[in-house]
Amino acid sequence: MPIRTLVWGENVHEQKNKVVAENYPNGMHNQIASLLKQDGNLSVKTTTLQEPEHGLTDSVLAETDVLLWWGHAAHDKVDDAVVKRVMEHVWQGMGLIVLHSGHHSKVFKGLMGSPANLHWREAGERERLWVVNPGHPIAKGLPAYFELEYEEMYGEPFTVPEPLETVFVSWFQGGEVFRSGLTYRRGAGNIFYFRPGHETYPTYHDANVGQVLRNAVNWAYSGDRHAHLMKAPNTPVGEAIEKIEERGAKLSAADHAGEVKK
Template identity: 90%
Template sequence: MPIRTLVWGENVHEKKNRTVAENYPEGMHNQIASLLRQDANISVRTATLQEPEHGCTEEALGQTDVLIWWGHAAHDQVDDAVVRRVMEHVWQGMGLIVLHSGHHSKVFKGLMGAPANLHWREAGERERLWVVNPGHPIAKGLPAYFELEYEEMYGEPFTVPEPLETVFVSWFQGGEVFRSGLTYRRGAGNIFYFRPGHETYPTYHNANVGQVLRNAVNWAYSGERHAQLMKAPNRPVGEAIEKIEERGPKLTASMHAGEVKE
């Protein structure tokens, strides 16, 4: 079975900025999708902010193995109910790849439990991405480093939790460095944050970036959902694995009759 991948994009800059529209005449989300389609093992759909429920309905997410998220100008316009839905699917096992300014999305900050702040500068600087974990599946087929001639600078400190793994570290012409490829696990879901992707530059036309994204989809895929992780059931004494006797006070419904009345 192919990996069912949903590419989510705001689709805002493409409609308002001529440079972005020239870089991505079909929208950034469609260009990212075209990179993924170079892998026959990945089937791709797209969704945008403007669709009902932002294209992230329960049915759509239920049919998604890996979700890719690019956002920037409209983080606050993403409905909180949709954010919660996405997070619950990640907790159950859906993979998530967050791109560039998606670090400030409600989804990413919610899953990280952190502000995800950083320093930035939009000056068209050269970015050199070093592969610091060459044995990682996300780095498969990449050189020791690769460069993007024009990119927005992100600089440390990056206020996110310590990652499970760091795959890429970036250097910029201005001298800053940044942890540009980080992996996490939340519940049963694999998460990868990948830094490059500023909208006024042709980053998603770069072959190495495409290789990273295809590798990341294959890495993030689990093919399973663990719905039981969304529940907190009571396990009665009679269902204990080992035989036990109930003892001591408790706060379950059967004991509420003993509460002190004011």
């Protein structure tokens, strides 16, 4: 079965900025999708902020194995109920790939439990991405490093939790460095953050970037959903694996044993 992949795009800059529209005449989400479609193992769809429920209904997410997220100008426009829904599907096993300024999305910050802040500069400078974990599946088929001639600078410190693995580290012409490819696991879901992708530059036309994204989708795919992780059921004494007898006070009884009556 192909990996069911959904690209979520904010689709705001393309409508308002001539440079972005020239770089991505069909929208950034569709260009990202075109890179992914080069892998015949992926079944790729797109949706945007402007769709009802941002195109992220429960039924859509239930049929999504890996979700890619690009956002920037409208983080606050994403409905909190949709954010919660996406996070729940990640906890159950849906893979998530967060791109560029998606680091400040409600979804990513919520899953990280951190502000995910950083330093930045928009100067069209060269970015050199070093593959610091060449044996990682996300680095498969890549050279020791690759360069993007024009990119926005992100600089450390990046206020996210310590990752499980660091796959890429970036250097910029201005001298800054940045951990630009990080993996996490939340619940049963695999998460990858990938830094490049500023909207005024043609980053998503780069062959190496495409290779990273295809690799990342294959890595993030788990193939399973674990809905029971969203529940916290009580296990009755009679259903214990080993035979036990109740003893001591407890609060779970209907009359809350031990509660002072007024």
